[in-house]
Amino acid sequence: MAEIITMPQLSDTMEEGTVIKWNKKIGDKISEGDILAEIETDKATQDFEIDVSGILLFIGVKEGEKTKVNDILAIIGEEGEDISHLILESTSKKVKENIKNLDEKLLISPLAKKMAKKENISINEIKGSGEYGRIIKRDIEFYKTKTLNKDLENKSIAHSSMRKKIAKHLTFSKITAPHYYLFSEIQVDELIKLRKKLNNKLSIEEKISFNDFIIKAVSKTIKNNMDINVSWEEDKIIIYPNINIGIAVAIKDGLIVPVIKNADQKSLLQISKEIKDKVNRSKSKKIQPEEIDNSTFTVSNLGMYGIESFTSIINIPNSSILSVGKIMERPIVKNSKIEIGNIMKITLSCDHRIIDGAIASNYIYSLKNFLEDPITILF
Secondary structure, three states: OOEEEEOOOOOOOOOEEEEEEEOOOOOOEEOOOOEEEEEEOOOOEEEEEOOOOEEEEEEOOOOOOEEEOOOEEEEEEOOOOOOHHHHHHHOOHHHHHHHHOOOOOOOEOHHHHHHHHHOOOOHHHOOOOOHHHOEOHHHHHHHHHHHHOHHHOOOOOOOOHHHHHHHHHHHHHHHHOOEEEEEEEEEOHHHHHHHHHHHOOOOHHHOOOHHHHHHHHHHHHHHHOHHHOEEEEOOEEEEOOOOOEEEOEEEOOEEEOOEEOOHHHOOHHHHHHHHHHHHHHHHOOOOOHHHOOOOOEEEEEOHHHOOOOOOOOOOOOOOEEEEEEEEEEEEEEEOOEEEEEEEEEEEEEEEOOOOOHHHHHHHHHHHHHHHHOHHHHHO
16 A cells, blocks of 8 residues: 655754655665655755655655655555555645646747747746737747846845754844853964974874864863853753864855764864764765754854954854954064964853853963963863
8 A cells, every 4th residue: 555755854943854865766666774865954964764665656846846844755655556646635736736637728829939939938938918818929029038138137046944944043042142252362383383293193184173172172171161061041051061062064055063072071183083074974964963963162163264253143052152263473472572473363252141251251261271382282
């Protein structure tokens, strides 16, 4: 007996999904455990594993199309089985009309038809302005002019599920959390030397980035300042025992934040390998939902894009986020003498409901000490 396969709810916030790729085609044999399709949710792209067996008889959503949770995706049954009644009951009005195979006569004048054929214009795309909607000469001329000028018209791209989720999340954060910002400069000459020394002993695959050092230093700083590792709720403060660092990663559809869990308990090399893996899988949309949940603090680094300094919106329910700019050569005063040194600008965005200025200042002071004396990060 045929079975309808609907769009699954692959995350707790998912309302609709996009079929990125079908791994099977109509007529293929399906076995329980096969990956039927790749589906993009509001968080990531996931493999959709099927739990029934049979023949794929119907596909209700094309690759690249969206549909709501519980809408029909496909029908699986026995070869040759009549499924027309299932399609009529489960699909949209558009699909129903296709099943009925309606063939309405298109009204067009002989001259307009000749012009459309000469210009290789599909008359199905033209709305007639003549009597009873008949397509006439001026309709062909108008369509041709409109087509020639289409590059000058505004274009639109439908929001992806991820982009809508990001917009909703950040708007909620900015409206509900009273943000304030603390700025500081960190001298990183010793950090540059230490990184170079360590990387000289590591393989190409193991090379450590400045961001790896920052994530490790951030986690150690939190361990010494646990009052920043908290969340606000209307009736209580949530104090987290684990230090889970979210890393803002730019992808095609916007932004994703994979999480390095228990970062304070991991070595610099472990953090580096985990970041490389999760960043790569985030960009290819292979990151799993559980890998982008439960952060307690977030780091956004735009230094590699040449940005000197910036502010970030807090990744609720976190209470703060660290923004990191590029490393720059600057004149620095040492022992009443001016020298050329390397500095990095940071900004800490805080939720004033729960993080007071003194708490945030102590955090920055401690982080600065770690990064300016980076050997302490390793112990």
